[in-house]
Amino acid sequence: MQCVLWAGAWAYAWKVDCQIIQNNTTFHADSCGLARGLSQINLCLEDMFNKLRNNPKGWMVISLVLVALFAPPREDFIEGIFWLSVSVFVAVVIDTLLSLLKRRGLNFPSSATITGLIVGMVLDYHQSLWILVIAVAIAILSKHLLIWKRKHIFNPANFGLLVSSIFLRGIISWWAGVPMIPIVILGFFIALKMRRLSLVAVFLGLHLFFFGVSALLLHHQFVSQLAILNFYFAFFMLVEPKTSPITTRGRLIYGILTALLVFTFLSIIPQYDSHILALACINLLIPLVNKLV
Amino acid sequence: MRNILFSLMIFSWVGIGCAQMEDMHHGEYQHKEKEKLLLSGELKDEVREVEVKAFQYGFSPDPIVVNKGEKLRLKMTSMDVTHGIWIKEYKINVTLPPKETKTIEFIVDKEGEFVLYCSVFCGPGHGHMHGKLIVR
Numbered sequence: 001m002q003c004v005l006w007a008g009a010w011a012y013a014w015k016v017d018c019q020i021i022q023n024n025t026t027f028h029a030d031s032c033g034l035a036r037g038l039s040q041i042n043l044c045l046e047d048m049f050n051k052l053r054n055n056p057k058g059w060m061v062i063s064l065v066l067v068a069l070f071a072p073p074r075e076d077f078i079e080g081i082f083w084l085s086v087s088v089f090v091a092v093v094i095d096t097l098l099s100l101l102k103r104r105g106l107n108f109p110s111s112a113t114i115t116g117l118i119v120g121m122v123l124d125y126h127q128s129l130w131i132l133v134i135a136v137a138i139a140i141l142s143k144h145l146l147i148w149k150r151k152h153i154f155n156p157a158n159f160g161l162l163v164s165s166i167f168l169r170g171i172i173s174w175w176a177g178v179p180m181i182p183i184v185i186l187g188f189f190i191a192l193k194m195r196r197l198s199l200v201a202v203f204l205g206l207h208l209f210f211f212g213v214s215a216l217l218l219h220h221q222f223v224s225q226l227a228i229l230n231f232y233f234a235f236f237m238l239v240e241p242k243t244s245p246i247t248t249r250g251r252l253i254y255g256i257l258t259a260l261l262v263f264t265f266l267s268i269i270p271q272y273d274s275h276i277l278a279l280a281c282i283n284l285l286i287p288l289v290n291k292l293v
Numbered sequence: 294m295r296n297i298l299f300s301l302m303i304f305s306w307v308g309i310g311c312a313q314m315e316d317m318h319h320g321e322y323q324h325k326e327k328e329k330l331l332l333s334g335e336l337k338d339e340v341r342e343v344e345v346k347a348f349q350y351g352f353s354p355d356p357i358v359v360n361k362g363e364k365l366r367l368k369m370t371s372m373d374v375t376h377g378i379w380i381k382e383y384k385i386n387v388t389l390p391p392k393e394t395k396t397i398e399f400i401v402d403k404e405g406e407f408v409l410y411c412s413v414f415c416g417p418g419h420g421h422m423h424g425k426l427i428v429r
Binding site (some may be wrong): 032058071073124126127169171174175176178180218220221224225228229230231245266270271273275276 | 315318349373374375378379381386388390392408410412413414415416417419420421
């Protein structure tokens with residue numbers, strides 16, 4: 001990091017020197033230019049930090065990257081990181097191309113990065129790379145094409161995962177959901193930042209309630225049943241701002257319905273991923289929830 | 294105040310999840326036998342029968358070792374929650390409800406090592422719940 005900063009500072013100082021020489025000024029800016037370069041970089045970093053601080057998407061990207069570093073098992077670390085890099089690369093390229101086609105300005109594609117990271121972190125990295133590429137492409141396309149009142153209908157990552165698991169037989173393993181401590185700490189922070197803490201709490205609480213009651217009624221192992229909690233889903237997918245309700249009451253209803261559907265799907269059709277399926281179904285109801293609540 | 298309340302709720306849910314992850318490390322099924330690639334199960338009427346247990350978060354025995362060309366009968370039981378067993382190369386995907394035993398039979402005609410995935414989300418450790426089928 002320090003090397004990059006110094007390289008940048010030197011590059012900036014050299015640029016300032018060139019400009020000064022071009023202006024026929026007899027000023028040689030060896031030390032002065034360097035100081036200016038450093039202060040310029042400092043300003044840039046400060047600006048970036050301010051932008052990041054005010055943008056939950058930036059925090060989301062950082063949190064997901066940190067979780068990604070903890071997620072792969074030691075023996076598969078390179079494989080896991082390569083898988084995620086391909087996922088993010090494909091998402092960013094497709095999103096940028098679509099933005100250019102729509103004649104939108106070019107910004108840092110934070111949404112596409114988040115989508116790429118989530119799809120890559122949920123799809124198992126032991127399978128063919130083509131499944132990942134197609135899943136990411138579908139996710140980004142859904143974000144641009146399946147729109148209702150200027151908002152995408154489905155959570156893009158979730159939609160890509162749904163299509164890939166049903167039609168491409170992609171394996172959804174939630175492999176990045178294993179390191180629980182970083183997920184909970186970072187996810188808690190993200191939920192707080194996005195003002196979706198109530199939603200996460202209601203979802204997890206009801207999830208526990210449904211599985212606890214079913215364990216008692218069916219005489220299954222109580223604690224094991226309670227442990228079927230998907231923190232990754234709750235903290236990083238459920239909180240997506242554009243596909244969750246606007247009001248607090250709406251969000252509570254959203255959390256309740258999602259927990260209910262996850263439990264129902266896992267009980268009736270466990271061969272399909274209950275979380276992915278539940279979120280896709282609930283996404284369809286969001287316009288109605290927003291209208292009624 | 295509301296945020297504090299929700300935070301407390303979340304961390305208590307997390308506590309329950311963590312407790313189960315602890316069980317994962319100390320549970321009775323964690324101490325897998327260190328099999329030195331002996332053939333799994335036993336031959337019954339020219340069918341190799343292997344009893345497989347699925348649990349949070351693994352399979353036992355692991356690996357399952359069989360000879361190429363044999364007819365394999367897997368008698369699978371989930372010990373705790375709903376699990377699934379997915380062997381992609383053999384197009385096998387079976388859901389295992391808790392305490393129920395399901396049987397599948399197939400001829401192992403492909404040589405190599407195949408990954409057994411759990412195909413039903415079964416908790417935070419689900420992503421690393423893999424087993425291995427070795428056909429030699």
